[in-house]
Amino acid sequence: MKCLRSVLRVAWPAQLRPFITQIPARFKYTQHQGVKGIRNRKSFYEAQMQAGLQEQSDPTAVSSGDMRFLDDRAYDEVAGGAMRISRDVATAQHVFILQPYVKWSAKRTTPDNVTPDDQLAEATALIHSLPNWQVARSLKVPLESLERKTLFGSGKLTELKQLMTDLRQERQVTCLFVSKGTLSFAQKQFLETEFQLPVLDRYSVVIQILRLHATSAEARLQVAMAELPYIWALAKDASVTQTRRQGYSLSDLQKEILRTRERKLRAELDGVRRQRQLLRQKRKQQNYPVAAVVGYTNAGKTSLIKALTVQDKLQPRNQLFATLDVTAHAGNLPCNQQLIYMDTVGFMSDLPTGLFECFVATLEDAMLADIIIHVQDLSHPCHSAQRAHVESTLRSLAFSIAGGDPSAGQLPPIINVYNKCDLLTPKAQLAAVAQLQNTAVGHLISARAQTGLEPLLKDVEKQILAATGRRKLQVRVPSGGPEMAWLYKNAAVVDTRADEQNAEKILMRVVISQRTLEQFKREFC
Structure with missing residues (x-):
């Protein structure tokens, strides 16, 4: 297999290279001057797809419990290029947190009783949830709108760039966390170009936390499924018109990689749902x-x-x-x-x-x-x-x-x-x-x-x-008889006491459903 010789021409600092997953050349990249993008004809993705087709003739058939596709290098390259982060959450990071908030209440989407300080505190807690991740600096930034492509005004952008440059020279910051639900493709691309740092939003940080805590097979499946909407959103946001000016789009082969992974994940998750449905039915029967x-x-x-x-x-x-x-x-x-x-x-x-x-x-x-x-x-x-x-x-x-x-x-x-x-x-x-x-x-x-x-x-x-539909009842039954054993087995016995009127009887207070009560009557009455 030929080595990959072309990647995006982004001048990241040397200390950030282990953190950033380089975007392969299969992402169609177009420069601002209108030069045609470069695309490899023979890629790692194609080799992986061909190998996958040879191993599995039916692409829709997924063997239950076989989740080796979660460790897929081809998908990792696609995901890393879109999300700008590697799957290794153990790498130490120094994060600069920017908490944007809308100044005018008419345009604000957050509740009125949630202040920017509260939002910044939650963003800080997100970063502290990851081991070896530290908050280098945090800052609240008032905005007129969260939908602008540049996000920040020109004056604030210049101020932030200077602050970021000073921190980067002192090696006190390695990435930028903009505490917004999801950044659009245009916003993320613009901020990364301006600050020369990888830019994360809340969705991508939460995905990192979920990866860290996903230990069971079910959790790993669901976290893997949660990544896909984010990648698709960035790909859709990079429309043809925008791509000619500022970014990349997924190739047909890369889209097929995502669709194949999504199909396999849905099949596995459907199996999880069926299994949990059986467990619910068993609990209901009991x-x-x-x-x-x-x-x-x-x-x-x-x-x-x-x-x-x-x-x-x-x-x-x-x-x-x-x-x-x-x-x-x-x-x-x-x-x-x-x-x-x-x-x-x-x-x-x-x-x-x-x-x-x-x-x-x-x-x-x-x-x-x-x-x-x-x-x-x-x-x-x-x-x-x-x-x-x-x-x-x-x-x-x-x-x-x-x-x-x-x-x-x-x-x-x-x-x-x-x-x-x-x-x-x-x-x-x-x-x-x-x-x-x-x-x-x-x-x-x-x-x-x-x-x-x-x-x-x-x-x-x-x-x-x-x-x-349960209720509390008091039942008089023979002391030590089969009725007592039946109630202990099929109902919840609150307490028992001797019957003062009949020494051979005992009074049992039980919690019992109507269906179980009818069974008791048919059995002993």
């Missing part, structure tokens, strides 16, 4: 109620499940997107009814909904649960905005899972849980308690300090009994 625990990222979902289930093996982490897999954990309600808690991936604002739609294969467990426990970080200054974002995302996901049918996309009952109250000042705690007493819309708890859990469990029990 009559297990399910409570899905959802919330903003790092709100304390895993910590709450650990407190409610008393499972020492759960190790919550103070990191964004620490949980990517939907996992099931068994616990008991005060009535001794067993309950399955489903831990889910956290949400985050200013990200396309399509990023989380890639996790539908596992988020279906939350949408199809009997109740939803919405955990919120009460100590966060933007907890009300976070709550609204999670609720809107849940409605969007329910609508998507229901196939666009509004009548079928109804959410289960939601219990609001306000976590981390121990981090509030005493005055703020009193104000929060007073507000909850007036509205009666949630529970004030601390999962770490394990306070406020008993009222929450009682509310969960009440909602579960109502949602699953």
Whole structure:
């Protein structure tokens, strides 16, 4: 195979070369002067495609569980060229954070109670979630609009370039993070040319975090699927007219690489959905109620499940997107009814909904649960905005899972849980308690300090009994008889006591569904 001899003529500093994935020559590159782009006839992609066709005659057939295509060099080159980042997140980076915000409220898309300082703090937390990544400098930049190609005005751009040049000379910055959901192709290309640094947006940084925390096969599949919409968006944004002036576009072969990968990922994820559907059916047959625990990222979902289930093996982490897999954990309600808690991936604002739609294969467990426990970080200054974002995302996901049918996309009952109250000042705690007493819309708890859990469990029990059609009954049965053994096996026994009127009988308080009660009557009555 011939070596690749042509790459984009971008003069990156030497210390950035391990970080940046060079864009191969198969990206059609056109200079500003209108010179025709250079394109290799015999490329690494073509050799890979030919090898793939020889190994697999049917391109639509995907063997279940075979995920070797996730480690595909051809795709890595396409993804690295589009996203400007390598797959190695362990490389140390010094990041300059720019937090743009719209000055005029009429054009602002963020909630009014979310300040630029709050946005900058979240952007900083994103960078700190990656090992060996440090914040070299952070800056808030007021703008008139987020849609301009240059993003910044000429005066601000000159000021930023000078600041960036000084930091780069001191080797204090290696990349630029513009804390905006997604940058357009034109914006990213312009900023990289002006600052001579790789430019990341929120989507690409979150992808890096997801790659780091994706350890299971399901998580790796869903993260790989989440990358594709971002790459396609950049390719579509680089239209023919724009390409002649400022950038590249994907070749037909590269588009086929993306389509083939997307087809394989969808096939694997369909298998995951079928497997999870079988697990849900099995839980339904065994009559297990399910409570899905959802919330903003790092709100304390895993910590709450650990407190409610008393499972020492759960190790919550103070990191964004620490949980990517939907996992099931068994616990008991005060009535001794067993309950399955489903831990889910956290949400985050200013990200396309399509990023989380890639996790539908596992988020279906939350949408199809009997109740939803919405955990919120009460100590966060933007907890009300976070709550609204999670609720809107849940409605969007329910609508998507229901196939666009509004009548079928109804959410289960939601219990609001306000976590981390121990981090509030005493005055703020009193104000929060007073507000909850007036509205009666949630529970004030601390999962770490394990306070406020008993009222929450009682509310969960009440909602579960109502949602699953269970009820509490007192049954008089022979002491030590088969009826007792049957109820212990098929119902939740709250307590037992001797019958004062008949020493041979015993009174059992049980939680039982109507269907199970009918089975008991047919068996013993």
